[in-house]
Amino acid sequence: MSFDLPYRIGHGFDLHRLEQGYDLIVGGCKLEHDKGCVAHSDGDVVLHSVTDAILGALGMDDIGQLFPDNDPKWKGADSVIFVEEAVKRMQQVGYEVGNMDITVILQRPKLSPHKQAMKEKIAKLLQCDLSRVNIKGKTHEKVDAIGEGRAIGCHVVTLLIKK
Numbered sequence: 001m002s003f004d005l006p007y008r009i010g011h012g013f014d015l016h017r018l019e020q021g022y023d024l025i026v027g028g029c030k031l032e033h034d035k036g037c038v039a040h041s042d043g044d045v046v047l048h049s050v051t052d053a054i055l056g057a058l059g060m061d062d063i064g065q066l067f068p069d070n071d072p073k074w075k076g077a078d079s080v081i082f083v084e085e086a087v088k089r090m091q092q093v094g095y096e097v098g099n100m101d102i103t104v105i106l107q108r109p110k111l112s113p114h115k116q117a118m119k120e121k122i123a124k125l126l127q128c129d130l131s132r133v134n135i136k137g138k139t140h141e142k143v144d145a146i147g148e149g150r151a152i153g154c155h156v157v158t159l160l161i162k163k
């Protein structure tokens with residue numbers, strides 16, 4: 001595989017079911033809520049989508065291929081390790097994050113009080129300036145699984161720039 005393009009764009013999407021008895025970890029932050037993500041790892045939809053956006057931009061195997069959810073090694077894993085691996089692979093082929101736009105879709109709780117902390121965590125993981133990371137929160141207008149509070153989703157678009 002050759003990595004000579006000056007720019008590469010990637011998209012990541014993830015969704016997790018929300019149920020009682022689990023923690024709600026979003027963008028590396030624990031949110032107070034009566035439900036949390038049902039997942040093999042810590043179920044952080046934001047960090048999973050970030051990982052897939054980077055790997056997708058590079059045309060590499062996705063998060064599910066790199067970290068299979070039937071592998072006991074990743075049970076309850078801190079999703080930070082998935083982003084770190086994607087960043088390592090990105091750097092190995094000479095790219096950095098140009099910018100990243102993250103859209104989190106959840107009905108409750110409100111994302112706004114946590115946005116800044118999430119941004120800081122993600123920028124640190126990506127080893128880039130804070131100004132290159134954007135996070136938006138949206139509800140799902142009370143319809144479908146996300147709107148009914150049974151799931152949380154996230155979309156990420158990122159541009160990688162050849163160093």
Ligand SMILES: [Zn+2]
Nearest residue numbers: 014044045048
């Ligand atoms: Zn996930």
